Amino acid sequence: MNTKLTYGLATALALAAVYGVVSWRKQAELRIAFANAEAKWQAEFDRLEAALIAANAKSSATPRPASTSATAAPAVRTPGTSPQSILDELISLDPTATEEPRNETLRRIVAQFQRLADCGPDALPVIRDFLAKNQDVYYTAGDLTSTGERARRALSVFNPARTDFLVPPSLRLGLIDVLRRIGGGEAETLLAGVLATTGRGVEVAYLTRVLEEMAPTKYRDAAVAAAKELLLNPPPIDSPNRLDDNARAYLYDVLKMYGDHTYVQEAQTKLVAADGSVDRTTLGYLTSLLKEDALPVLHAAYNDPRLTNVFEKSAMLNHALKFVGGHTQANEMLASAVISDAMPHNLRSFIVMSLAGGHRAETPKDPHIIQGRLELLDYLRRNSNDERILRSIDETRGALQTLLEKRLAPQSPPPAETAPAPGAAPGE
Secondary structure (H helix, E strand, C coil): CHHHHHHHHHHHHHHHHHHHHHHHHHHHHHHHHHHHHHHHHHHHHHHHHHHHHHHHHHHHCCCCCCCCCCCCCCCCCCCCCCHHHHHHHHHHCCCCCCCCCHHHHHHHHHHHHHHHHHCHHHHHHHHHHHHHCCCCCECCCCCECCCCCECCCCCCCCCCCCCCCCCCCEHHHHHHHHHHHHCCHHHHHHHHHHHHHCCCHHHHHHHHHHHHHHCCCCCHHHHHHHHHHHHHCCCCCCCCCHHHHCHHHHHHHHHHHCCCCCCHHHHHCCCECCCCCECHHHHHHHHHHHHHHHHHHHHHHHCCCCCCCHHHHHHHHHHHHHHCCCCHHHHHHHHHHHHCCCCCHHHHHHHHHHHHCECCECCCCCHHHHHHHHHHHHHHHHCCCCHHHHHHHHHHHHHHHHHHHHHHCCCCCCCCCCCCCCCCCCCC
16 A cells, blocks of 8 residues: 555656656747747848838939928919828828738838928918818728738837837827937927827827927926826727727836836725736836836735736846845845745746846846855755755856956956166067
8 A cells, every 4th residue: 555655646746747847848948939930030120110211212212292382472383292192102002901911001101291291381281170070991901801800929029118219100190200210399289289289198198209309308298197197097099900909108218218207006905906906007007117116016915815817027127126125125035035935936946046147137237246156155055945946046156246246356457567778669
């Protein structure tokens, strides 16, 4: 009976070990698959960018109509080149619905925006009238299936707070860029009016950058007020798309741009949701804005009783790792994660080894930080009984000790230059 029991336990342990290896391999395969997909998308993006640059260069080679002034005669336009006709074509273009290749349509869109900008101030009334309608046409931001359902994507092809678009995702954003290129007081006033009335986060972010370029700091208060208003009272959006999914990221970007802290207290309340999940967008905003001053916020959220999922907790801890060894709250968060059995031992070992750098973790350079991490590892060793964790602690301690010795080693002075003998030629 004892032999059978022993055999059964050994078999169970072996199966558990195999399961752990297979699970780890599956995760690795998934990471590789995501990386390959991202690389393929980037290659396509680069190809399209090169084609658009070539198209713009070709368009720029043709003579542009001279800009009009108060005394200049109005430019004579051929049929189809009036601002209204150009705008009408932009309204009709849809890369997802036309029979021609998508890239060809995108090139036409870029070319038409250039033609509209070439119209100069004559285009302002047409642009003003369209923006006042609160209508839009989506070029690269549409994310709906043919049945009207939201399409799911494994990888987002947009940086959540990106506003340097190669192709305007929508007609309104393209028109805002046209106003930027036309410039002048009337265009600036029109842009400021849209900033005060738009209900879309991406437009607030893009308008803020455009107006900051045209008139530095002039619209700071208006931009911050617009961003905070939409964060506090987000309006309903008809036919939302990916840009609207990332609305808070765009609005947070405006606050970070001006270093505004007036929304920090409200953001803290949104960091951990009622279901115990971490709001990654808010987490990124707080950590990038506050940096090490975010540690009290992270520490409090890490110990929030609603936060029970170990992977959600590790996302919080990841932002505190760079401060371990120099801040008590960061030390406490790491010690809690490593000593507890709640997290998988592989994850805990990774957390320990990251203290010496590598695996995208920053290698510590300050001797005081290195010494603080060594002392923390000593504490972890006294309070851990998992042999695998202890091995990780010992390996990391050795790596940190080597780093410390290199930092504390006296630097040899550079060799003194020997003065040439009197009368000797240089180099002798």
